[in-house]
Amino acid sequence: MYNVSIVSVYRDQVWEGSEAVSFLKKHNCKVSLNYFKQAPMEDELIGILNQADGLITSSFPYSERVLSTVSRLKVIARTGVGFDAIDVDAATENGICVTITPGANSDSVADHVIGLMLSLARYIPRGDRDIRSGHWLPQVGIEVSRKTLGIIGLGSIGKCVARRGTGFEMKLLAYDLYQDTIFAAEHDIVYLPLDGLLAKSDFVSVHLPLLPETVGLLGERELKLMKPTAYLINTARGGIVDEDSLIKVLRGGRIAGAGLDVFSVEPLDQSPLSSMDQVVLSPHVAGVTEESWARMAFQSAENIIQVFQEQKPFGLVNQQVFQDKR
Structure with a gap:
């Protein structure tokens, strides 16, 4: 036994x-x-x-x-x-x-990504908080449909996100060292270098493993390449995004917001991210x-x-x- x-x-x-x-x-x-x-x-x-x-x-x-x-x-x-x-x-x-x-858990993570995108684009968590606190403060959001979605890491989860993006008629971009050209052709996905993807995307979704070469992949320089109207989604690993740099660009209005399921240290404790209205947080549950x-x-x-x-x-x-x- x-x-x-x-x-x-x-x-x-x-x-x-x-x-x-x-x-x-x-x-x-x-x-x-x-x-x-x-x-x-x-x-x-x-x-x-x-x-x-x-x-x-x-x-x-x-x-x-x-x-x-x-x-x-x-x-x-x-x-x-x-x-x-x-x-x-x-x-x-x-x-x-x-x-x-x-x-x-690829489908579960991909569903969560879409949930974070919609929550950010339509201010859903903020509206919920306002109503529960006795305030009626409608916010005008944006449509997700037909926006540009940049996927960093087009593996199993990234592909599931891409399929969902197709349902929203989004333009799909991808960055990956190992390119699946057949899948990309079938789903009208354009591979770009990382800098190009960051500059062109309305939503950037991270789907890479945490390896020595991906630690801090998205630092201050990379985040500042994003549009000021763009949103970052991270359901992969907190260490891929330099958290201090992310806080800095959010405070400075260099990007519109972020949806985060993962953090450099978990559980998240006393972080400036917790008090930012333009950030939607979840406790590492995207895949569950x-x-x-x-x-x-x-x-x-x-x-x-x-x-x-x-x-x-x-x-x-x-x-x-x-x-x-x-």
Whole structure:
């Protein structure tokens, strides 16, 4: 029997009776549920993982110290596509597979992007706040239809955003080092260098992983290339946008506003962003819906079992570990 630990921000009741847990138990796994409202301390993680052969987790950090201390862990199955919180090098060094769930939450993130765009364009959150505080202050917004949408990162999520943009008859621009020319041709998407995309877009939506080369990709210089009427949407990772620079350009009116689901430090605490009417905030939930959660959880469970059965799991990040195990 294998031991699988689930370390999650979702309460045990969400996992109990889920298809993912049922699938694990069907495959001779003992499952332990560990709920944390915020990131657990390293010693807590070590205590949990020393008893585990497999781990399902979300965006909690797993450091070199944690991963070099645990002895029996074979796989970390991340629910989602970002793996920047996991020290992948340390996992690889210790023979631990790291997997993600590509595509499982793409539709959910894309829906959230459109929600943020509409909220900004039509001042929906501001109107809600005004009415609840006893004020009737109509704001004149803009139409999203037929505007220019710039997508930074045309991967699975970026493509889902593009399809939704087509429904609004938007002109679509994209920036990506790896260009899918077939998809672009099918959806009338024009690839541009990053500076050109920023200068031409009415809405800029970020869909890149957080890697050393993407940290601070959008700094003060890049943000000032945007139109003063343009909006920035970030549902990827907070570190891709330099937060201090973003605050500066928002205060200076250099861009019209921002819709942010991710932040450089989470949870967001005492940030100037919280008091800006031209900013719409959400607590890193773009990729989490009932449907996407079920898909991510089950795909993670499948990845766990594939590793236990010495099969190459879907969404394997550190390919070298699997090759070394063969």
